Amino acid sequence: MEHHSSNFIRNIIKEDIETGKHDKIITRFPPEPNGYLHIGHAKSIVLNFGVADEFGGKTNLRFDDTNPLKEDIEFVNSIKEDVKWLGYDWDNLFFASDYFEEMYNRAVLLIEKGLAYVDDLSGDEIREYRGTLTEPGKPSPYRDRTIEENLDLFTRMRNGEFGNGEKVLRAKIDMSSPNINLRDPVIYRISHATHHNTGDKWCIYPMYAFAHPLEDAIEGVTHSICTLEFEDQRPLYDWVVENCNMESTPRQYEFGRLNLTNTVMSKRKLKQLVEEGYVDGWDDPRMPTISGLRRRGFTPEAIRAFCQEIGVSKTSGVVDSRMLDHFVREDLKLKAPRTMGVLRPLKVVITNYPEGQTEMLDAEINPEVPEMGIRQIPFSREIYIEQDDFMENPPSKYFRLFPGNEVRLKHAYFIKCEEVIKDENGNVIELRCTYDPETKSGTGFTGRKVKGTIHWVEATQAIQAEFRLYQPLILDEEMNEEEEGKSFLERVNPNSLEILKGFVEPNMADVKAQDKFQFFRHGYFNVDPKHTATDHLVFNQIVELKSSFRM
Ligand code: ATP
Ligand code: MG
Secondary structure: OOOOOOOHHHHHHHHHHHOOOOOOOEEEEOOOOOOOOEHHHHHHHHHHHHHHHHOOOEEEEEEOOOOOOOOOHHHHHHHHHHHHHOOOOOOEEEEHHHHHHHHHHHHHHHHHOOOEEEEOOOHHHHHHHHOOOOOOOOOOOOOOOOHHHHHHHHHHHHOOOOOOOOOEEEEOOOOOOOOHHHOOOEEEEEOOOOEOOOEOOOOEEEOHHHHHHHHHHHOOOOEEEEEHHHHHHHHHHHHHHHHOOOOOOOEEEEEOOOEEOOOOOOHHHHHHHHHOOOOOOOOOOOOOEHHHHHHHOOOHHHHHHHHHHHOOOOOOOEEOOHHHHHHHHHHHHOOOOEEOEEOOEEEEEEOOOOOOOEEEEEEEOOOOOHHHOEEEEEEEOEEEEEHHHEOOOOOOOOOOEOOOOEEEEOOOOEEEEEEEEEOOOOOEEEEEEEEEHHHOOOOOOOOOOOOOEEOOEEOOOOEEEEEEEEOOOEOOOOOOOOOOOOOHHHHEOOOOEEEEEEEEOHHHOOOOOOOEEEEOOOEEEEEOOOOOOHHHEEEEEEEOOOOOOOO
């Protein structure tokens, strides 16, 4: 697809293939279906599918659905949709819950080997016994239960004889290991909850640290790519694969997660924004979710190019979110038709234009791509322009309309402001102008020059439209708000959405959901998929035309 920027994981895979360690690689993208995917997940998707594609391997989409309380089929469906929309096709679709029986059997095997035991300590007690980085842990009083007793208790856990939290199954590894993850981690817990896939079949569920390596091994995954916070879990990952006698040996590799300025990225926080009504759903155009970016108007091409560009490294940096904007501009520059829209309308009457007359003017659909052809736009005696394209008492260097000044109407004529009409409060409500028929655009008029060009929409045929302009949802750029005891909710920008009612060209009557346009001077906009009726068109601003950001 796109260029494959070099990264250390790709280099490892390349070497594994060159040395014959693997002839086919298998990667996986393993989301937990407890929320919608976000741009951080896109980085993982692009990496996992990208390297498999490049080296002729396979990628599984696997739902890591081992925590029934938080998971839902709604999330499963949205994740599938988002991965496809990003342009990727999984080779297999798997659910961790399909392996519950096998995982259970592997846990039994650990018990039989004397490598797992049922513990009656509470969660708090387990934490207390675990010790700290400087102190070794101490063994649970239940650590030396016999294999028979453990097998019996584990069977009874499965059969539902105990309540939530009454017992857990722990791996028996090393209570004094310098790696706290190896101090007898919990590998099964009791949870009497209905699972979206297995219903009420199970009341014990494997913990992530036990389940994940088994899932990878069962599927024959060769390179299990995850984010940096799992680095300390790698010894446990390897322990599970080895001691559960798994045939295949996946290897875990960690990379830095993506963080963006002015954004929160964890599903837990995004869920909070949705549930507490700060945004209008997971797909609110201000959200960093894939569905939000899609509704805002970002394209899969732009998101993929962004993910390639940021690359993959061993550290998690913070990327300027304007970099993502840059890639959508680059993508839409040649694709999006140009059009004119007036966001804050001011009526202009062209007094010397014949009443009742309308003419059609030619306008390029995209001057950078002449093959896209021309569109025709009506012009008549009444038009709308932007309120801020007129000033009654302009400062110097203001080249747009003011009394006595002449400007060019894009694709049309020069007009000159002759008279300003105000309401009883002194607000400007209409301008009277004259036009010069000699100055028609495209006729090569060279008689005189004007400094300003403004856009407009013919008033009688204009279509009413709503424009939604966005500012970052999260205000400052501190990343460690929790350490400071401050909730990220205090950083939610109260002015992240501005709604304007204006007008668009009449040829916008047949736009479809997700159509994208470059509005002259206003930037790129997307037709909101939830509002496509011609009597209530909504355009979401994707990005402005220019940004201060330089790559
Ligand atoms: P969150 O903290 O947002 O809930 P998660 O890591 O719990 O994210 P999962 O559904 O478990 O979400 O993630 C699926 C995959 O996506 C994992 O391999 C994870 O490492 C990766 N991933 C999640 N967030 C990011 C991120 N910000 N940058 C890169 N990869 C990410
Ligand atoms: Mg998670």
